Amino acid sequence: MTHFELVMPKMGESIIEATILRWTKNIGDFVEVDDTLVEIATDKVDTDVPSPVKGKLIKILFGENEVVPVGQTIAVIETEVEESVDSSDLSEKLPSGNTLTVAEVITPVLHANLVKTNNYIGKSLRFYSPLVKNMAQQENITIEQLDAIPGTGMNGRLTKNDLLLYISQRTLKTKSEAFVQEPAVFHTSGENEIIEMDRMRKLIADHMVMSKKTSAHVTSFVEADVTEIVQWREKVKAPFEAKYNQKITFTPIFIQAVARALSDYPMVNISVEGDKIILKKDINIGMATALPSGNLIVPVIKNADKLSLVELTTKVNNLADRARKNLLKPEEIQGGTFTTTNVGTFGSIMGTPIINQPQVAILAIGAIKKKPAVVETAYGDLIAIRHLMFLSLSYDHRVVDGALGSSFLRRIADYFERFDVNQGF
Numbered sequence: 001m002t003h004f005e006l007v008m009p010k011m012g013e014s015i016i017e018a019t020i021l022r023w024t025k026n027i028g029d030f031v032e033v034d035d036t037l038v039e040i041a042t043d044k045v046d047t048d049v050p051s052p053v054k055g056k057l058i059k060i061l062f063g064e065n066e067v068v069p070v071g072q073t074i075a076v077i078e079t080e081v082e083e084s085v086d087s088s089d090l091s092e093k094l095p096s097g098n099t100l101t102v103a104e105v106i107t108p109v110l111h112a113n114l115v116k117t118n119n120y121i122g123k124s125l126r127f128y129s130p131l132v133k134n135m136a137q138q139e140n141i142t143i144e145q146l147d148a149i150p151g152t153g154m155n156g157r158l159t160k161n162d163l164l165l166y167i168s169q170r171t172l173k174t175k176s177e178a179f180v181q182e183p184a185v186f187h188t189s190g191e192n193e194i195i196e197m198d199r200m201r202k203l204i205a206d207h208m209v210m211s212k213k214t215s216a217h218v219t220s221f222v223e224a225d226v227t228e229i230v231q232w233r234e235k236v237k238a239p240f241e242a243k244y245n246q247k248i249t250f251t252p253i254f255i256q257a258v259a260r261a262l263s264d265y266p267m268v269n270i271s272v273e274g275d276k277i278i279l280k281k282d283i284n285i286g287m288a289t290a291l292p293s294g295n296l297i298v299p300v301i302k303n304a305d306k307l308s309l310v311e312l313t314t315k316v317n318n319l320a321d322r323a324r325k326n327l328l329k330p331e332e333i334q335g336g337t338f339t340t341t342n343v344g345t346f347g348s349i350m351g352t353p354i355i356n357q358p359q360v361a362i363l364a365i366g367a368i369k370k371k372p373a374v375v376e377t378a379y380g381d382l383i384a385i386r387h388l389m390f391l392s393l394s395y396d397h398r399v400v401d402g403a404l405g406s407s408f409l410r411r412i413a414d415y416f417e418r419f420d421v422n423q424g425f
Helices: 108-121 130-138 143-148 160-181 199-214 227-244 250-264 309-324 402-417
Strands: 002-007 017-023 036-041 046-050 055-060 067-069 073-079 217-225 270-273 276-279 285-287 338-341 361-365 369-377 380-396
Touching: 036 073, 130 160, 217 402, 227 250, 227 309, 227 380, 250 285, 250 309, 250 338, 250 402, 285 309, 361 402, 380 402
Parallel strands: 285 338, 338 361
Antiparallel strands: 002 073, 017 036, 017 067, 036 046, 055 073, 217 380, 270 276, 361 380, 369 380
């Protein structure tokens, strides 16, 4: 017999820990390969952890609602096949006839925490994570109110983002009512409101600061004429949706152009490890997506250069929708080789984005604006109203020089401007 140690998996860049939501197997249960053992959650995703081996579950080292660091052993499975595992710390055998439950193997501290949160939750049959319970308690949200909030997590679970949205809407309503019912009161004491960062915002902040410390950031700009794209999309969006049941936005069109440019300039599709450059063979493009909480997440379109415009549209819509509902799988936010962010969605004409490590470049897409522009024709130059937009590329000057970065950015703009308006779908 061999003891196989199941560890808390890494679920994305900057994720250092996860919460155990529910064990689906008990001590003594036999499991097959790919059987779900435990449901876990981070601030970004909820997911199942399958068993990588066949055997008997003999130990559960962390209880439900407990936060566990990535890489920490969370359970032990006894197998009949020899596995290459390190079980030096957990090789002792359990007593014969063992019938321990999950509650009997967690620590007294966890028991105390569970008692505290369970006292608050009361008789609700709905599952709530410790984070949601603590937030509700701090915001004086009753269990009846909590039960009434729609959940967007796995199986309708109430996520942190759902609760934050509820709190923000409640705050706005309260402030608007106060504005109508009470005279304005001006505070001159200099007191400021202090807002604690949520865990996801802290992770984003740490990642951004780390990126600036790691890479020598340089940003280049170019203006692109996207009139043909705008007119083509306006013409085909109704028949496109009727045929594929998908709304076509500018995003898949832009991502298709970026993928082609990365194929032309593979030395932008790289990462750096020490003094080594890692050339990535796959083109996996991340698209920064705003969440209802105001935070950002970056789902990744794998092998974007091999997808048609229809396939890209379907993938973009699906990932964006599930990102906002907190339904992304861990693998869907991993493996990116290049990132795009559409700052034009919020009205910005350009931006200087921070590189998403360990990548070496990121593209910001500005707002599309109608402007007078010089148009070259066979009859001479004309002034015409065109749809123009700024593109800005931040790149790591350690490995991407100005010539490469600027040429790559110009190639993206060229693909925008040479868009095939006669292509079928």
